[in-house]
Amino acid sequence: MKRTKRERQTALKESINENPFVTDEELSAEFDVSVQTIRLDRMELSIPELRERIKHVAVRTFEDEVKSLPIDEVIGEIIDIELDEKAISIFDVKPEHVFQRNQIARGHHLFAQANSLAVAIMNEDLALTVKSELQFLRPVKAGQRIVAKATVIDRQPEKNRAFVKVVSTVDQVTVFIGTFEMYRMTEQSEGEAG
Amino acid sequence: MKRTKRERQTALKESINENPFVTDEELSAEFDVSVQTIRLDRMELSIPELRERIKHVAVRTFEDEVKSLPIDEVIGEIIDIELDEKAISIFDVKPEHVFQRNQIARGHHLFAQANSLAVAIMNEDLALTVKSELQFLRPVKAGQRIVAKATVIDRQPEKNRAFVKVVSTVDQVTVFIGTFEMYRMTEQSEGEAG
DNA sequence: CCCGCTATTAGCACTTGGTACTAATATCAG
DNA sequence: CTGATATTAGTACCAAGTGCTAATAGCGGG
Numbered sequence: 001m002k003r004t005k006r007e008r009q010t011a012l013k014e015s016i017n018e019n020p021f022v023t024d025e026e027l028s029a030e031f032d033v034s035v036q037t038i039r040l041d042r043m044e045l046s047i048p049e050l051r052e053r054i055k056h057v058a059v060r061t062f063e064d065e066v067k068s069l070p071i072d073e074v075i076g077e078i079i080d081i082e083l084d085e086k087a088i089s090i091f092d093v094k095p096e097h098v099f100q101r102n103q104i105a106r107g108h109h110l111f112a113q114a115n116s117l118a119v120a121i122m123n124e125d126l127a128l129t130v131k132s133e134l135q136f137l138r139p140v141k142a143g144q145r146i147v148a149k150a151t152v153i154d155r156q157p158e159k160n161r162a163f164v165k166v167v168s169t170v171d172q173v174t175v176f177i178g179t180f181e182m183y184r185m186t187e188q189s190e191g192e193a194g
Numbered sequence: 195m196k197r198t199k200r201e202r203q204t205a206l207k208e209s210i211n212e213n214p215f216v217t218d219e220e221l222s223a224e225f226d227v228s229v230q231t232i233r234l235d236r237m238e239l240s241i242p243e244l245r246e247r248i249k250h251v252a253v254r255t256f257e258d259e260v261k262s263l264p265i266d267e268v269i270g271e272i273i274d275i276e277l278d279e280k281a282i283s284i285f286d287v288k289p290e291h292v293f294q295r296n297q298i299a300r301g302h303h304l305f306a307q308a309n310s311l312a313v314a315i316m317n318e319d320l321a322l323t324v325k326s327e328l329q330f331l332r333p334v335k336a337g338q339r340i341v342a343k344a345t346v347i348d349r350q351p352e353k354n355r356a357f358v359k360v361v362s363t364v365d366q367v368t369v370f371i372g373t374f375e376m377y378r379m380t381e382q383s384e385g386e387a388g
Numbered sequence: 389c390c391c392g393c394t395a396t397t398a399g400c401a402c403t404t405g406g407t408a409c410t411a412a413t414a415t416c417a418g
Numbered sequence: 419c420t421g422a423t424a425t426t427a428g429t430a431c432c433a434a435g436t437g438c439t440a441a442t443a444g445c446g447g448g
Binding site for chain 4: 005033034035036037040051
């Protein structure tokens with residue numbers, strides 16, 4: 001026997017959250033109350049009906065699928081670029097980018113933003129990373145916005161190489177520094193993997 | 195006027211595939227036939243009804259989400275691990291991991307595999323990357339399997355530091371080498387971001 | 389021109405998982 | 419005991435179907 005209405009509604013919310021595919025009837029059995037009570041509860045909590053819940057999940061997926069491909073091409077959003085000179089991108093850290101335990105952004109996302117900016121700054125169709133040195137200076141948490149600034153610091157055209165330095169900040173505080181040795185592909189595919 | 199039944203059914207299949215959220219009524223308008231005809235078509239093509247279609251999309255997401263969290267937690271699949279000593283993971287490069295133009299894997303995926311392996315090898319709940327040096331030696335293409343081997347090469351317990359070297363190979367050929375300076379978090383959250 | 393065949397359309401009963409609403413009953417507090 | 423709140427019951431109705439039967443349309447052959 002569940003006690004109060006409040007308790008039941010809290011549990012109900014959780015239960016539906018955990019499994020949006022549950023019907024009112026199943027819930028009524030779970031909480032040992034009538035279907036009508038479940039419905040009243042859902043109304044008070046403004047939880048939509050089963051089919052609407054499923055639809056929302058489905059729509060979300062569907063949109064995610066459509067969106068995720070282009071987003072993957074450049075990690076973060078480039079807001080300014082001067083080819084072969086400098087470039088800036090921003091990246092908003094969301095819950096899916098952090099470790100569950102401590103909410104700290106996983107390193108590869110910082111790297112990904114910096115590396116794709118380094119690729120983008122190269123005034124060439126195909127640029128690959130050859131070497132890289134990274135410093136993770138401060139943890140970044142979900143909700144923060146990372147601003148990455150890339151600068152070409154050296155050019156070696158005869159060797160098809162360029163050196164790019166990327167400094168990432170959150171609220172003007174430097175959180176990451178990376179240097180990238182980039183290779184300009186001409187017609188071959190030798191050199192590296194990134 | 196659409197011509198044959200065959201043509202209509204082909205178009206129908208495509209239309210539903212593109213937008214699973216369409217009702218029979220909307221389809222009947224689109225193809226200028228009766229709702230019943232649409233239903234007969236769906237039966238012949240064994241296309242389930244709207245609500246079932248939506249459910250499938252939703253279930254897929256849901257399962258993906260449940261799966262993707264652990265998957266995201268470690269990039270690649272760990273196949274062997276001796277904490278504080280060495281670890282091995284594999285990562286299958288899929289089309290979504292490569293540049294469209296040249297099919298070469300983007301650097302941050304190689305980094306992500308190596309970095310998460312370095313995090314995993316640390317015999318501690320919370321480990322963060324402080325510094326890193328990377329060499330991308332050869333391009334990796336879609337369809338290839340990257341085997342990453344991580345080894346702890348130095349320990350500095352007094353400074354909460356450990357140094358991990360990761361060598362990634364494809365068919366026994368080294369494609370990537372990375373060294374990671376790792377920080378063991380005790381109770382603070384200072385140090386870095388990955 | 390009618391026969392046979394497929395394709396299409398129509399109509400009805402029924403299903404799920406609800407909403408919206410009304411009304412009765414239970415429970416508990418003052 | 420009275421009132422307020424909570425719960426249950428019951429009805430009509432809806433969307434988007436399934437399942438089934440039956441009527442009709444169109445066309446090709448003989």
